[in-house]
Amino acid sequence: MKNSRKPSALKAARDIPVTEAQARADGASTPCIDAVEAFLDKAADIEPTLHAFTSIDANRLRREAATLDSLPASARGPLHGVLVAVKEVYDVAGYECGWGTPIHAGRIPKDDCSAVSKLRSAGALIAGITVSTEYAMSRTGPTVNPFDATRTPGASSQGSAAAVGAGLVPAALGSQTIGSVIRPAAYCGCIGIKPSWGLIDVSGSMALSEAIDHAGILAADPDIADALLAVLAPNIMPVNDTSPVPIKVLSPWYDEPHADAMMAAVARAADTLRSAGHTVAHIQLPANVAENEGHTLDTILAYGMARHHGGDFARAPDQMSDRIIDYTQRGKRISEAAYIEALNLRHHIANALNDLTGEGVLLMPAATGIAPKLEDGTGSRAPQRLWTLAGLPAMTLPFGLEENMPLGVQVIAGSGADLRALNVVRSLFNAG
Numbered sequence: 001m002k003n004s005r006k007p008s009a010l011k012a013a014r015d016i017p018v019t020e021a022q023a024r025a026d027g028a029s030t031p032c033i034d035a036v037e038a039f040l041d042k043a044a045d046i047e048p049t050l051h052a053f054t055s056i057d058a059n060r061l062r063r064e065a066a067t068l069d070s071l072p073a074s075a076r077g078p079l080h081g082v083l084v085a086v087k088e089v090y091d092v093a094g095y096e097c098g099w100g101t102p103i104h105a106g107r108i109p110k111d112d113c114s115a116v117s118k119l120r121s122a123g124a125l126i127a128g129i130t131v132s133t134e135y136a137m138s139r140t141g142p143t144v145n146p147f148d149a150t151r152t153p154g155a156s157s158q159g160s161a162a163a164v165g166a167g168l169v170p171a172a173l174g175s176q177t178i179g180s181v182i183r184p185a186a187y188c189g190c191i192g193i194k195p196s197w198g199l200i201d202v203s204g205s206m207a208l209s210e211a212i213d214h215a216g217i218l219a220a221d222p223d224i225a226d227a228l229l230a231v232l233a234p235n236i237m238p239v240n241d242t243s244p245v246p247i248k249v250l251s252p253w254y255d256e257p258h259a260d261a262m263m264a265a266v267a268r269a270a271d272t273l274r275s276a277g278h279t280v281a282h283i284q285l286p287a288n289v290a291e292n293e294g295h296t297l298d299t300i301l302a303y304g305m306a307r308h309h310g311g312d313f314a315r316a317p318d319q320m321s322d323r324i325i326d327y328t329q330r331g332k333r334i335s336e337a338a339y340i341e342a343l344n345l346r347h348h349i350a351n352a353l354n355d356l357t358g359e360g361v362l363l364m365p366a367a368t369g370i371a372p373k374l375e376d377g378t379g380s381r382a383p384q385r386l387w388t389l390a391g392l393p394a395m396t397l398p399f400g401l402e403e404n405m406p407l408g409v410q411v412i413a414g415s416g417a418d419l420r421a422l423n424v425v426r427s428l429f430n431a432g
Contacts, residue, residue, distance in 0.1 A: 035065070039168065042168055053130055079122040082123070082125065087174050101320070124231075130162075132156045135206070146162050152376075171219045187371035191220070191221060193418075194387065247363055273424065273428065283362075297388065306327075310332060364412070395410065396411070397411075
């Protein structure tokens with residue numbers, strides 16, 4: 001077992017491409033058990049350094065792969081044999097899913113959450129459970145960045161993003177209530193999808209706030225992301241026209257500065273899309289949205305946390321970080337009237353952003369730069385939080401390197417127009 005090997009390179013090869021899954025569904029190509037053994041071998045090599053997973057059950061994986069291999073072609077699903085890692089905030093029957101907190105260590109659900117159930121029904125293999133930060137919000141886990149073990153993998157979906165970025169699995173489930181899919185995906189060099197709010201069912205997962213909790217996908221490329229979306233969001237709005245759309249480059253509205261390389265990556269992405277026939281314009285965020293988005297999200301989140309996790313504070317405050325304590329305590333002081341006011345403001349913000357996006361997409365940084373050093377935290381939430389608040393689909397893809405670390409650009413579409421954003425992501429990914 002080698003502990004010194006660097007886990008990844010940009011656009012790491014998938015263990016199971018979607019085309020391979022399609023071939024298996026037709027009864028051909030590499031057996032699932034062979035893909036599982038390859039995954040287990042690679043995990044044995046990389047995991048001692050990466051720490052992306054809280055648990056991998058090798059024997060269970062082998063049994064489930066053998067069961068899939070025994071199915072006739074007529075019984076095979078669209079994700080037949082695809083290895084998908086799952087963040088520990090989702091219930092997976094028989095696995096410890098502890099929400100990143102010692103308060104819930106040893107928590108083993110009896111049933112799969114909705115998203116995992118859909119993945120299994122489509123033939124996917126659950127590769128294992130990935131690390132989350134505390135309550136998907138605060139104290140970070142042991143995971144490191146797959147490009148540089150001295151740097152952060154990002155926010156709470158860090159284990160899922162690192163597992164995909166390192167090439168261990170082709171896809172993973174994450175979640176986002178502020179920036180926890182987009183930022184880790186950007187830092188770890190993979191595709192990150194925070195879909196339209198409510199598009200993917202979050203029942204059976206840990207709640208922070210029903211109003212802004214999103215399920216998310218981390219994937220090695222747009223095709224595997226598209227395949228998972230088709231399974232997890234069967235009611236997704238189709239895109240019948242794949243012709244160029246207006247691209248609106250959105251200037252940052254928040255105080256955090258951006259690295260020059262990050263802004264240069266966005267400019268290159270805009271030039272690439274212009275060369276592909278898209279029109280490109282530069283725009284500003286409406287002032288009333290810029291002024292209100294941060295505290296509106298904070299109010300909604302704190303209110304939800306107090307109601308979902310206030311009981312944990314009451315029985316084990318000594319096992320909570322200061323940040324979680326602060327949110328739960330502040331949330332208890334927010335009145336129902338103030339909460340409803342924040343929800344109404346969120347509705348107005350979402351309407352304004354849908355008008356701003358129109359029939360096109362917005363283009364901006366996914367993060368303020370490359371992944372910070374571990375001691376400097378998990379990075380700024382400012383580039384991601386507005387799209388979580390408004391519930392618009394936001395996606396990131398790797399588009400260049402700085403100091404041998406990936407830079408992520410972010411594509412945002414109007415509510416329900418997830419596949420429009422994915423088409424632009426695919427165009428940039430294929431050109432990169």
